[in-house]
Amino acid sequence: MSVGYRLVQWNRHKRVYDAIAIGAVAIYVGVFVGGGLLLLRGDRAVSAPILAMRALGTCAIVLLHIVLCIGPLARISPLFAPLLYNRRHLGVLTFLVALLHATLAIGFYGAFGERNPIAAVVNPARSAPPYEAFGFGALLILFVMAATSHDFWLKNLSPRVWKAIHLAVIGAYALVVMHVAWGALQSEASPVYTILLLAGAATVCGLHLFAGWRETLRDLRGVRPIDGWIDAGPADAVTEGRAAVVTVHNGERIALVRHEGRLCAMSNVCAHQGGPLGEGRVIDGCLTCPWHGYQYGPCSGGSPPPFTERVPTHRVRIENGRAKIEAAEGGEP
């Protein structure tokens, strides 16, 4: 939570997370380049820079698939929450690996000639589709996302604008698939690449379409308020220390939380990244976001000092055993 900015708000989980992520890249690139230099000999030998270029390019694609699957997987099972926690670092790592791939391609394919190396690679004389430009476009998107990944941007651009900017990763993914399909896949005849790319695209798109469908259905089934009050179901359905998510017909979501026997309601949208507060728990007397652990007083909507985050609260009343939430924000709960 934000009181003064640090380079990274380190904690043990982030360190372990980053160590595993960097280790995974090292294992992948190590097996690829090491194996290539040792095992590919004679007619099969591949120039070392091309070997490294391919290792880094495919590694970035594998990482991008993992990054993109974490979101919908965490919507499907809370067991994936630890992967979501530091996903931003994984995204930045993906960008760095892709940048190395592009640097090698530009430095090896684009250099030693009579043109600007970047222009020579991104925009070669050609008749077939510009797959190099697809890759470059994807890299630019990943750059903007990595460059704005710090919490300063999240807070000052507002989580909504920040999330909207970061939707561009979907475009980056589509560009990456085209980069491979119209590039490497055109000359690499092995069905392994075709199958892997098809399986990857189907998994990523399928998971997102499934999760998106579920969320859209929830939004469509939102409750319409009667006389300004929303029926949130039986009051005793929300047990102590836990919360329920109530979807309103206009798509707003409200977290109904029980703390020390009392029912309180606040916006379901965490002030940090818009995480679903109602899927969290009360820990140390605060409703805790399942994404990054931001905390709010269940009935005040304010983070414990020294933190300054707030989310809007709603009044709650109980009528014939059913919890009713006032649609308008504010007011004493």
Place this chain on the structure above:
Amino acid sequence: MSPIAWILWLLLAYLAVGVAVGIPFVARGVDRVDHAAHGASRWVRLLLLPGAAALWPIVLALWFAAVQRAGPTPARFARGMRPLRLAHALAWAVAAVVIAAGLAGALRQRAQSTAAISEAAP
């Protein structure tokens, strides 16, 4: 010049302006825009520079607004996530169609050209 060459030059010009705006922004502007940035280390400021260079029009707007208001950007509630959820779902639906079409086109191109080559082989 080809369209892609134009785009590359425009991009370079955009980033050059971005760095020119970004350096004073991370040095001084961040403190005006966000009180939490007071006392941020040089490394944090350096880390913010690529983002400032990439989003310099937005950065200028934030900075200008903070100067006008003579205070930091007020905290905004992150509500109204439904349009974003919808945009997210729609964007993936569009991407899935584009990806499927692009993949199908690329695989067809490969199959046809490979067949054409082998059929011509004496």
Place this chain on the structure above:
Amino acid sequence: MTEPREDRLYVGYLPLPWGHSRFLRVFIPCTLWAMALLAALMLWSMRAPGPTLWETGDAREWRGVLRERPYPLLEADDGAAILLVELGKRGAQQRVAGLDGRRVRIRGWLLEREGRRIVEIDEGDSAIEVDDAALGAHPRPTPRSLGTVTLRGEIMDAKCYLGAMRPGDGMGHRACAALCVGGGIPPMLVTRDSAGRPSFHLVTGAAGEPVNAWAAAWVGEPVEVTGEAIDLGGVSALRVTPSGVRRLGAGQ
């Protein structure tokens, strides 16, 4: 539900709950193994770049008669026709200008693939030395037409394909090939018969002139080339107009 279930919520700055810990202990090693396996699988599925040679170390010397057009070439004394290029991605047109038909000694490094040779000329004026007594004593052999042919294959930049890069062909290498051909390296159509044996054809204009400028746009992908086949004495060439080249695939 009497017992508190806080322990099931993962919070980054608190100890890992038991359920998550148990899951991650399986999931993370599996992911790492999967990545290693993927790397090995992708590595093993790469196509073989083929048999090429690029001599390194001390430069060697070749003697023969120089030809400027269509692309710099040495008719070596042993009868072989050797293409000539500069270091980097540049053709040798400027270096050999005015030396057409002269006997020369050339110092450089050999690149070779399946019988086709190319020499990368060393830097410095001494790398090409004229050593003939009789100027212009070696007239160009008359190009012999073999009639119009239609061939399918890929236009390569001769230097990379013959050994400067492995692989030096295909879509992944396209930008490099376009840069090479655009920079003066001879464009060469490579076709293969059903047994995989190659034939190499220099691509020239209809009047036998170099066509680096437009040929650069056709590298890296399967093409069909229609033109007049020419025997230049040890080297085959195709005289082609830009409309004689078309992409293969794409809704033909």
